[in-house]
Amino acid sequence: MIPMVNLKAQYADIQDEILGGFAETLDNCAFILGPNVQAFEKEAAQYLGVKHAIGCASGTDALHLALLAAGIGRGDEVITSAFTFIATAEAIKYVGATPVFVDIDPATFNITPENILNAITPKTKAVMPVHLFGQPADLPAIKAICDRHGLKLIEDCAQSFGATVNNQQTGSFGHAAGFSFFPSKNLGCFGDGGLVTTHCDETAAKIRQYRNHGSDVRYYHDVVGYNSRLDELQAVVLRAKLKRIDQYNAARRHAAHLYSELMADLPLTTPYEDGVGVHVYHQYTLLCERRDEVMKALQDRQIACAVYYPVPLHQQNVFKDECAGLSLPVTESVAARCFSLPICANLSDETVKQIVGVIRGVFQ
Numbered sequence: 001m002i003p004m005v006n007l008k009a010q011y012a013d014i015q016d017e018i019l020g021g022f023a024e025t026l027d028n029c030a031f032i033l034g035p036n037v038q039a040f041e042k043e044a045a046q047y048l049g050v051k052h053a054i055g056c057a058s059g060t061d062a063l064h065l066a067l068l069a070a071g072i073g074r075g076d077e078v079i080t081s082a083f084t085f086i087a088t089a090e091a092i093k094y095v096g097a098t099p100v101f102v103d104i105d106p107a108t109f110n111i112t113p114e115n116i117l118n119a120i121t122p123k124t125k126a127v128m129p130v131h132l133f134g135q136p137a138d139l140p141a142i143k144a145i146c147d148r149h150g151l152k153l154i155e156d157c158a159q160s161f162g163a164t165v166n167n168q169q170t171g172s173f174g175h176a177a178g179f180s181f182f183p184s185k186n187l188g189c190f191g192d193g194g195l196v197t198t199h200c201d202e203t204a205a206k207i208r209q210y211r212n213h214g215s216d217v218r219y220y221h222d223v224v225g226y227n228s229r230l231d232e233l234q235a236v237v238l239r240a241k242l243k244r245i246d247q248y249n250a251a252r253r254h255a256a257h258l259y260s261e262l263m264a265d266l267p268l269t270t271p272y273e274d275g276v277g278v279h280v281y282h283q284y285t286l287l288c289e290r291r292d293e294v295m296k297a298l299q300d301r302q303i304a305c306a307v308y309y310p311v312p313l314h315q316q317n318v319f320k321d322e323c324a325g326l327s328l329p330v331t332e333s334v335a336a337r338c339f340s341l342p343i344c345a346n347l348s349d350e351t352v353k354q355i356v357g358v359i360r361g362v363f364q
């Protein structure tokens with residue numbers, strides 16, 4: 001079986017370092033907001049080029065806390081994508097705001113500056129672009145719109161750890177950003193974990209409070225907060241992987257480029273790179289009119305493949321009433337034709353060639 005992500009192979013390379021860190025943590029029993037969480041927050045802030053990085057329990061929580069600290073709430077509108085994982089919109093709903101879904105670019109699968117501009121109303125308070133599949137959204141243009149219209153830019157970086165635009169990290173452009181460390185992410189831990197980044201001291205202080213029961217000083221509570229701390233053992237894993245993230249992302253890019261080169265002559269649309277943003281290929285996602293046939297051929301040969309995402313958010317049961325009548329033609333067309341192939345930091349050239357061989361067979 002060829003999995004979407006080979007986490008076992010990645011673990012084998014760093015096992016000693018992780019088990020050593022676990023043993024130390026079990027020994028000192030500093031399980032909650034201990035030395036590894038504190039060190040990881042500093043190391044991640046430095047890597048990402050932000051003033052503050054605050055660990056929390058998941059990527060969903062990271063987005064929720066970022067919106068909360070930015071003061072987004074009831075009656076506010078947040079412009080975002082419908083072609084994303086549900087958590088993007090859930091976070092907006094958690095603070096009582098309304099997600100306003102706009103259409104995507106057919107090449108990058110990200111929301112476009114033009115569509116964002118057209119969706120701004122007096123209620124719009126924030127824009128939440130998703131750097132989908134590791135491809136950065138058009139951040140310079142989106143940031144310019146946010147600055148001009150007094151909107152908060154809150155990036156969903158769940159899939160984009162290490163992706164850059166003009167050599168600047170995603171997650172460092174806006175008011176705040178949320179990252180996910182779900183195991184299969186480019187930087188993944190061994191369970192759930194997340195991170196909020198911001199340059200703003202006040203926002204960082206609020207997020208630190210919110211993630212820890214509304215408290216700065218133990219047993220003194222200023223606001224109703226949450227139990228959303230990054231786990232100390234997960235921070236051990238993340239510190240080991242953060243040191244290697246550039247190598248992991250380079251390996252993903254290498255595999256992606258080999259896929260694209262080997263499939264250049266096939267009737268498929270391979271991923272687009274604009275040359276400005278550096279795509280870190282959280283997913284390697286293609287468009288194909290004969291998606292079902294290709295996926296069946298892969299599955300028949302024990303090669304994993306998946307559709308991210310088959311139903312855009314405006315058509316999901318949870319949103320279909322509030323989005324009645326909304327048409328997002330590019331999103332809908334992409335969702336009907338997209339599928340993703342295995343990609344990770346441990347995918348060999350041989351395996352890429354084997355997978356392409358199976359796909360080629362469908363078109364012969």
Ligand SMILES: Cc1ncc(COP(=O)(O)O)c(C=O)c1O
Nearest residue numbers: 058059060085087088158180182
């Ligand atoms: C685009 C996007 N946003 C948010 C999330 C939520 O992250 P988590 O699963 O860590 O809560 C995910 C991932 O699962 C995601 O892919």
